[in-house]
Amino acid sequence: MPKDKIPAQLPLQARQAGGGTQPLENWGIDSEYGALKDVLLGPVETFGHMDNTAFSSIYRETARTGRAWDHQAAVRQYREMCEAYEDAGVTIHTMPQDENLKYGVYARDSSFMTPWGAVITQMANPRRRGEYSAALRFYLEAGIPIYDMVSAGNFEGGDFHIVEPGAVLIGYTGMRCEEVSAKQIGGWVEKEGWEVHYAYIDPYYVHIDLMVCVIAPKCAAVCLETTPEHVVDWLKGKGFELIPVGFKDTMALGCNVMSLGNDRVLSPAASTDLNAKLRANGFKVYDPEMDMFTMMGGGIHCMAQSLRRAPG
Numbered sequence: 001m002p003k004d005k006i007p008a009q010l011p012l013q014a015r016q017a018g019g020g021t022q023p024l025e026n027w028g029i030d031s032e033y034g035a036l037k038d039v040l041l042g043p044v045e046t047f048g049h050m051d052n053t054a055f056s057s058i059y060r061e062t063a064r065t066g067r068a069w070d071h072q073a074a075v076r077q078y079r080e081m082c083e084a085y086e087d088a089g090v091t092i093h094t095m096p097q098d099e100n101l102k103y104g105v106y107a108r109d110s111s112f113m114t115p116w117g118a119v120i121t122q123m124a125n126p127r128r129r130g131e132y133s134a135a136l137r138f139y140l141e142a143g144i145p146i147y148d149m150v151s152a153g154n155f156e157g158g159d160f161h162i163v164e165p166g167a168v169l170i171g172y173t174g175m176r177c178e179e180v181s182a183k184q185i186g187g188w189v190e191k192e193g194w195e196v197h198y199a200y201i202d203p204y205y206v207h208i209d210l211m212v213c214v215i216a217p218k219c220a221a222v223c224l225e226t227t228p229e230h231v232v233d234w235l236k237g238k239g240f241e242l243i244p245v246g247f248k249d250t251m252a253l254g255c256n257v258m259s260l261g262n263d264r265v266l267s268p269a270a271s272t273d274l275n276a277k278l279r280a281n282g283f284k285v286y287d288p289e290m291d292m293f294t295m296m297g298g299g300i301h302c303m304a305q306s307l308r309r310a311p312g
Helices: 057-065 071-087 131-142 179-191 229-237 247-251 272-280
Strands: 036-041 091-094 111-114 117-120 146-149 160-164 167-172 195-200 212-216 219-222 241-244 264-266 284-286 304-309
Touching (some): 071 264, 117 131, 131 146, 167 179, 179 195, 229 241, 272 284
Parallel strands (some): 117 146
Antiparallel strands (some): 036 304, 111 117, 212 219
16 A cells, blocks of 8 residues: 655644645545445554553452453453454554553554644553554555544544544543643644534543543444533434443443444443344444453454545
């Protein structure tokens, strides 16, 4: 595949300050549901326990209960997930390994993709801040332009969700993602002529993609018990059908799914209720076991960064 040329005038900033940035030809996404062509995953080899109790309610529960975790089981589950991507015709790219980055497997956090290039984020957990370097090295090596880099405060990719071409949902908690950085990113996108809807969520819920995941045109899996009412109204106002996910499943990252496009979804095996609803609605569901990852605080969507999708 030919590589996009990185603009020479401002290294690591393809973004035009006044808007009008040209969409990439070979990379980029304009939705969360276009047919997925290329995906970025983190390395499972370096995945392991790290003190994340201050930053993840899910990991706090794992630490409190002392639930057993097994790296070999995690590797098996990761490979099953990769087999699903491969069966769906998706090309897998992997970020470089760093033994100090135990949570680098959650590739959604350190960057996110736009139509105009990748954005490098700013992690909240001091033990995870180095993940920006692995993400940056990957994009530079792949020849994927950097749209810009978050500089106003903490922000992680799970709070940036393109619901459809021209419309973005941006969440923030005040901790892992701050309002000031959400507004910095939103300002960039608005100058490109896109609509931005902001959503404050309680830090307990970590990221917006824990409770809202768009899976097809005008269709999203949503936890109605935790998603702010104005977000539900915004999605309904755009004509979205909402497939409800219960609170218990949501907090087990059962709503944190990955659309593969063309009515195909990658969803954890434990999300039995949602998977049954998806199949009843005509979706093909890949459902690998993922509990070695969800118990550590991240689900299937958290583990994947879309690099290239067909137009939405």
